Amino acid sequence: MADFVSDTDTLIRFRDDEQVDDAAVTVDSFLDQQDASAVRVEPGDDARALIPHLGRLSLVEVNFPAFGDGRGYSSARILREAGYEGELRAVGDVLVDQVAYMRRCGFDAFEPDAALDEGDLETALNRWPEVYQPAADARQPIWAKRHEGVRHA
Amino acid sequence: MYRYDQYDQAMVDARVEEFRDQTRRRLEGRLTEDQFKPLRLMNGLYLQLHAYMLRVAIPYGTLDSRQMHMLADIADKYDRGYGHFTTRQNIQYNWIKLEDAGDILADLASVEMHAIQTSGNCIRNISSDHFAGAAADEVVDPRPYAELLRQWSSFHPEFSYLPRKFKIAVIASDTDRAAMRLHDIGIQIVRNEADELGAAFYVGGGMGRTPMIAPCINAFVPLDRMVTYAEAALRVYNRHGRRDNKYKARIKILVHELGAEEYTRQVEEEFAHLLGQGVEPPFAELERIRGYFEDPLFEDGLSAELDRSDPDFALWVDRNTIAHKAPGYVSAVISLKPVGGIPGDATAEQMHLMADLARDYSFDELRVMHTQNIVLPHVRKADLHALWTALEAAGLGSPNLDTIEDIIACPGLDYCSLANARSIPVAQKISERFAANGKTEALGQLKLKISGCINACGHHHAGHIGILGVDKKGVENYQLLLGGSEAEDVSLAKITGPGFDEAGIVDAVETAADVYLRERQDGERFLDTYRRIGMTPFKEALYG
Numbered sequence: 001m002a003d004f005v006s007d008t009d010t011l012i013r014f015r016d017d018e019q020v021d022d023a024a025v026t027v028d029s030f031l032d033q034q035d036a037s038a039v040r041v042e043p044g045d046d047a048r049a050l051i052p053h054l055g056r057l058s059l060v061e062v063n064f065p066a067f068g069d070g071r072g073y074s075s076a077r078i079l080r081e082a083g084y085e086g087e088l089r090a091v092g093d094v095l096v097d098q099v100a101y102m103r104r105c106g107f108d109a110f111e112p113d114a115a116l117d118e119g120d121l122e123t124a125l126n127r128w129p130e131v132y133q134p135a136a137d138a139r140q141p142i143w144a145k146r147h148e149g150v151r152h153a
Numbered sequence: 154m155y156r157y158d159q160y161d162q163a164m165v166d167a168r169v170e171e172f173r174d175q176t177r178r179r180l181e182g183r184l185t186e187d188q189f190k191p192l193r194l195m196n197g198l199y200l201q202l203h204a205y206m207l208r209v210a211i212p213y214g215t216l217d218s219r220q221m222h223m224l225a226d227i228a229d230k231y232d233r234g235y236g237h238f239t240t241r242q243n244i245q246y247n248w249i250k251l252e253d254a255g256d257i258l259a260d261l262a263s264v265e266m267h268a269i270q271t272s273g274n275c276i277r278n279i280s281s282d283h284f285a286g287a288a289a290d291e292v293v294d295p296r297p298y299a300e301l302l303r304q305w306s307s308f309h310p311e312f313s314y315l316p317r318k319f320k321i322a323v324i325a326s327d328t329d330r331a332a333m334r335l336h337d338i339g340i341q342i343v344r345n346e347a348d349e350l351g352a353a354f355y356v357g358g359g360m361g362r363t364p365m366i367a368p369c370i371n372a373f374v375p376l377d378r379m380v381t382y383a384e385a386a387l388r389v390y391n392r393h394g395r396r397d398n399k400y401k402a403r404i405k406i407l408v409h410e411l412g413a414e415e416y417t418r419q420v421e422e423e424f425a426h427l428l429g430q431g432v433e434p435p436f437a438e439l440e441r442i443r444g445y446f447e448d449p450l451f452e453d454g455l456s457a458e459l460d461r462s463d464p465d466f467a468l469w470v471d472r473n474t475i476a477h478k479a480p481g482y483v484s485a486v487i488s489l490k491p492v493g494g495i496p497g498d499a500t501a502e503q504m505h506l507m508a509d510l511a512r513d514y515s516f517d518e519l520r521v522m523h524t525q526n527i528v529l530p531h532v533r534k535a536d537l538h539a540l541w542t543a544l545e546a547a548g549l550g551s552p553n554l555d556t557i558e559d560i561i562a563c564p565g566l567d568y569c570s571l572a573n574a575r576s577i578p579v580a581q582k583i584s585e586r587f588a589a590n591g592k593t594e595a596l597g598q599l600k601l602k603i604s605g606c607i608n609a610c611g612h613h614h615a616g617h618i619g620i621l622g623v624d625k626k627g628v629e630n631y632q633l634l635l636g637g638s639e640a641e642d643v644s645l646a647k648i649t650g651p652g653f654d655e656a657g658i659v660d661a662v663e664t665a666a667d668v669y670l671r672e673r674q675d676g677e678r679f680l681d682t683y684r685r686i687g688m689t690p691f692k693e694a695l696y697g
């Protein structure tokens with residue numbers, strides 16, 4: 001079962017901590033100031049520019065202006081690979097058929113332009129019994145299950 | 154060949170249920186067509202001129218008789234009794250109802266098959282050498298590496314909404330039978346001086362409206378880092394590939410605009426980072442997969458003798474069989490290019506027959522070639538006459554491998570909504586012309602490829618002779634190209650000059666063929682003569 005909570009019409013969080021309400025600023029503006037703690041990453045932004053500042057970030061919004069633009073998936077993984085543990089929120093044209101992959105890439109909050117049907121969301125998040133690749137979530141890939149106990153490169 | 158375990162089976166079964174659910178929501182109006190489109194494309198369902206087309210994946214072109222029988226059954230049950238084998242070693246059905254798609258996918262899953270990622274802006278079905286495991290010249294069988302990449306690329310959470318489609322081919326010999334350098338990523342498995350296996354990565358090739366030959370960006374990636382390197386190459390593309398113009402969105406444009414050196418630098422940087430992220434499967438997984446591709450039990454001491462007293466049989470043997478690594482065996486090519494036929498089409502009855510022949514004569518294995526023919530990879534020479542007799546009776550015995558009758562053609566305006574011109578009738582007329590004038594045999598190897606629009610699905614850039622159909626003020630017009638090759642001597646064909654109408658292009662092909670017959674020197678193929686004498690003599694004959 002998905003352990004999500006819906007606080008507003010469309011915000012869905014998979015985190016237990018306090019919701020962050022700080023206004024997210026653009027990446028350029030974030031890099032110009034010392035005290036901003038929330039940022040919005042657009043598809044063309046370089047998520048790696050945030051890496052020196054992860055300590056003061058509590059919310060990263062990754063915008064999907066159109067669901068077919070997949071750059072945000074890489075932005076999310078890059079931030080998680082760099083050790084970011086704060087809220088990573090997918091915003092914009094976020095649809096139910098993409099959320100399972102988004103979860104795998106490290107998103108733990110969603111604020112879609114149009115509300116997601118709760119039943120569909122539940123189904124989508126429980127769809128995959130296994131995964132073929134390691135990603136930003138904790139799921140064990142199939143190859144790890146096949147070779148339990150074997151050390152890999 | 155590879156068999157699913159419970160994990161692989163669970164994944165394709167889940168995919169069937171996911172797509173049934175998505176289709177239901179589409180039919181209920183809860184998904185818009187724009188929202189549904191990438192979902193159906195990633196399940197192989199493509200909207201053509203008259204109906205949906207379903208493209209079924211045949212990973213690295215390998216299948217067994219049980220699977221081929223199922224492909225035939227699907228043709229009978231859900232289509233019009235035939236299917237079309239494609240240039241990426243897949244099969245597509247042209248008359249599918251959306252409502253049936255879930256049931257078809259379930260039927261496929263019952264024989265360890267699927268249509269996952271056969272269309273859409275994602276990593277497509279991985280293609281390979283159709284003679285893998287049989288060819289005398291391979292370093293190793295390339296298919297285990299293709300299977301490892303198939304699993305890595307399936308349902309990849311980061312790379313399912315790429316700027317554009319992404320095609321990978323894996324080969325393992327210096328002879329390129331898979332158009333490797335005309336793929337987004339071409340991988341050649343090689344052995345280095347220390348006798349270790351590794352993967353040479355060629356990135357940024359492709360056909361389409363801007364054909365490019367992939368440069369080698371890393372000549373030796375150790376095998377236990379191959380998946381990580383592919384992940385790095387894809388991540389750079391996903392982040393920086395152009396999304397402002399779909400015609401400039403393929404990775405070849407990124408590599409071209411950045412320059413191969415800068416693209417490589419970015420990949421190497423990402424690779425260094427990803428090495429610490431644990432994305433590489435353990436070597437034991439590659440070993441597990443390799444276990445499925447061990448040689449069948451070839452018999453020792455077979456006779457290499459062949460009764461060639463029947464001249465028709467002898468011609469077919471000379472044309473359509475290929476040397477095998479095991480003595481007494483050959484690989485036999487079943488031509489899907491009968492004179493006047495539709496290149497790559499097979500009826501359900503023919504598919505059933507090919508399946509039975511594979512079971513009886515080829516250790517239960519078949520291959521799909523990117524040239525739209527079928528291979529029985531391991532046939533005893535002693536069985537060839539019986540095999541040929543059965544093929545002849547079913548219209549599958551055309552002795553024309555790699556000849557001018559062995560044409561690659563896209564579906565063209567007969568099926569495709571993107572096409573500007575028909576391809577199939579041109580292919581039919583050319584094969585009829587050369588069968589009638591008797592020049593096929595004299596011309597020898599002459600690869601002719603036809604596309605019905607600049608998207609180049611018919612590989613016209615890579616034809617020794619290429620034909621490109623265009624729309625000229627509402628009339629179909631055909632441009633002639635010369636000098637392309639998809640093989641290890643890869644090159645891109647050049648346009649001869651003004652185009653021709655449908656009758657004119659058939660004449661023009663014969664004119665070009667006659668220039669070759671007049672000018673050739675000992676042992677030269679059409680392509681060799683063209684490369685030696687250049688375009689001018691052909692232009693003079695065509696337009697002079």
